[in-house]
Amino acid sequence: MVISVRESGVAAPRSLEPDLISGLQRYALRHRDLTLTSVFQPIFSLSHLRAVGYEALLRAHDIFDRPVPPLDVFGDAARQSELHYVDRLAQSLHLENFKTLHAEREWLFLNIHAGALADSYHEAALRAHLERLELSPRRIVLELQAVRAEDFDKLADEARRFREQGFLIALDDFGAGDSNLERIWQLDPDIVKVDRMMLSQAAHRTQAAAILPGFVAMLHEAGKLVLIEGVETEHEAQLAFSCDADFVQGFHFGRPGPGAADSAYAAERIAALAECHRAQTQARERARASRLAPYVRAFERAAERLAQGEPLDEVCWNFLALDHAARCFLLDEEGRQKGRNVVLRADRAGHEARFLPVADAQGANWMRRPYFHAAIEAPDRVHATRPYLSINEALPCVTLSVAVRIGAGLCVLCGDIDWQEDATGL
The missing domain is CATH 3.20.20.450 (EAL domain)
Structure with a gap:
């Protein structure tokens, strides 16, 4: 009716x-x-x-x-x-x-x-x-x-x-x-x-x-x-x-x-999403770790040489020679940058010229950055950030960081890696 x-x-x-x-x-x-x-x-x-x-x-x-x-x-x-x-x-x-x-x-x-x-x-x-x-x-x-x-x-x-x-x-x-x-x-x-x-x-x-x-x-x-x-x-x-x-x-x-x-139908679909998300996350983390591995090894060696007293602009060459390595730089215990960025490739300097106002980072304070906090809080290992936008070139990058004892002081060695996502998001 x-x-x-x-x-x-x-x-x-x-x-x-x-x-x-x-x-x-x-x-x-x-x-x-x-x-x-x-x-x-x-x-x-x-x-x-x-x-x-x-x-x-x-x-x-x-x-x-x-x-x-x-x-x-x-x-x-x-x-x-x-x-x-x-x-x-x-x-x-x-x-x-x-x-x-x-x-x-x-x-x-x-x-x-x-x-x-x-x-x-x-x-x-x-x-x-x-x-x-x-x-x-x-x-x-x-x-x-x-x-x-x-x-x-x-x-x-x-x-x-x-x-x-x-x-x-x-x-x-x-x-x-x-x-x-x-x-x-x-x-x-x-x-x-x-x-x-x-x-x-x-x-x-x-x-x-x-x-x-x-x-x-x-x-x-x-x-x-x-x-x-x-x-x-x-x-x-x-x-x-x-x-x-x-x-x-x-x-x-x-x-x-x-x-x-239909609660059963919806629960099944959501559970399938959760499982797919878990599998994708694990695959993405494995792929990320594999992609970072050669950079981490070269970066660890650079940190060892730096702790032994070698200068920054000599210890980073093996790291910077890798395909997507962008720059290295050193911070003091307060997060202030000591010296300029160390860059290897000539084309990198030309590209950074578009961002000339921020090219000279000597004395810049990076204390807000996650890579600085991670290194200071756990100084016994190399840390890698999630991808983020680099202020140097407005491009995605991942930063490696590790706390290094140099004489009586503690410094944080940092290395940036260009990080463009591939088609699979890895």
Whole structure:
């Protein structure tokens, strides 16, 4: 049975209709010539290996049972000055149908138009609906999209008021359109949903793939949980897993449907991602160790000769003769560089000329660098950094470092290696 709605508001559904495809029972509402109902796309925690929430999505069919895109439904509603009304219809449907999922602890993600937050009638209807269904506001995540800059302060104020009532706030489609970091500080969401476009770029561009983990880490540093949406392929799923996203959403894990998620299927896929990530990490570490081995051996010999009193510009030649060795330099116990960089190849000096203002590093202080801290804290061995951007040439490099006792003082010998990733990321 399809339930009608009053033009003055949303009638609380009292009956269920069977879904002929799924066999499940769910609520539907009729609005003008459309029949509206809900489907739910599961949101999975990569750590918990299960669904932790569902995003409610509107589905509409015309009188001939042809699907009507939700954007067309809301677009027509806006033209008819019924946007908030249709938003309440969708809200009513989603809450009723979510209750039929018998979800005991999962969140319900509700998309809500920015203007609806300031609508007192809309707020009252939402709270009344939750009370009738015995759903706590803490189970509801309100998904907000970026709005015009001049309207954002008002949106942030309304979001703050709803959060004080117990609702969670998610910033949707971050990384698309007008979204920027200022929106994070203004809105202060609990969850940031990273737009699919960022994931798609990472899947096809090595530079974007390298940036994505740092982007997620930055959001974590800001105190936000990160959900990557639009995960459709295995490769995209591996990227989301590797960048330490908290939650994922997309066809690879589960399609929108009227019922609860297939937990066993999702757990199997996430477990497979974890195993693939473990194997890839181990292979990458083995390849990295193998690639570094000749540099480490030459660097160890240079450190031994330096400790025996030989000058820096004579002990580094075997290291610098290796194909991708860039430079050697020496730091004192405070991290200050003693003398200039030692460079072997003539073409290296020419390339560094583009960065002439930073070419002379004598007296520079590198105390902030991980290679300095590692050498000072564990002076008994050679340390190798993760790849990072060298200030000398704005190119990726790995730095070897080792603490060396020279007379009565402790110094840190450093050697840079150009580190362009190959096609496999090793």
